[in-house]
Amino acid sequence: MTNVDPIPARLAALKAASAQELKKQWRELFESAPPPFNRRYLESRIAYRIQELAYGGLKPETIRRLERLGEEQDGGDRKKSRIRADLMPIAGTRLIREWQGTEHVVTVTTGGFEWQGRPYASISALARAITGTRWNGWVFFGLKNHRSRA
Template sequence: MNDINMIKQVAALPGMSIADLKSLWADLHTTEPPPYNRVFLVKRLAYRLQELSLGGLSATTEKRMERIVEEEKLPPQEKKRPPGEKLLPGTQLIREWQGVEHRCTVLNEGFEYQGREFNSLSALANFITGTKWNGNVFFALKKQGDKR
């Protein structure tokens, strides 16, 4: 199927009857159409037509989704944050502490706060508060007591 044909088919979906949508579903899938409403069928069929024409998810995305599904089966203390979910350089973390707004920037390695670099969020949180803090808790990236 070429791109123009796919675009025409996707554009025609909203005007099709439920019976026609279910028939198309049977043509494009190896399963019976689900018993959901028109909007559901149109959206899923549009995706399937694009998938067949343009290709599906990348192997990397499929592997990541599989890891997420497997991780959800683990108890909370065993869950790990995937590498792709680390803070991106340039991200700004903002926290109000004792009536003052504190803003730091994520760097490639470390964090910048008021022109000074810190190796960890905990070191930064300790600098701001003068007491020992978990940096992820201080900047609300995780809840206190969460082992992740």
């Protein structure tokens, strides 16, 4: 008789689980109410927790090293550290948007964005510079549908 690891099947089942089922699993695994984040976040955290409970978590020294690396990346800026990495395009990505007949090319940098050789800390400030009006930069560049929540 072979021992089949049930963990990969549990992880695969997360994709087909309803939002209600994911929230139920969250309550069971974390013993708390699920946060109001998107499905992808819930799936990834639940998947990690399932594996953590089955195989063990990170060693304390690994956690400390990751925290130090995070501090180096965000300079201890609490606001910056809360920006979810999966929302931010990868540095080097080029965002292209036509506005009033002109094509605008924006490059994602490690510290924000660059347009016409000038750095911008936020994509919304950049969209405002291009249009002259207030815009949600994520919507302006088509990175987020304005009718849905991230």
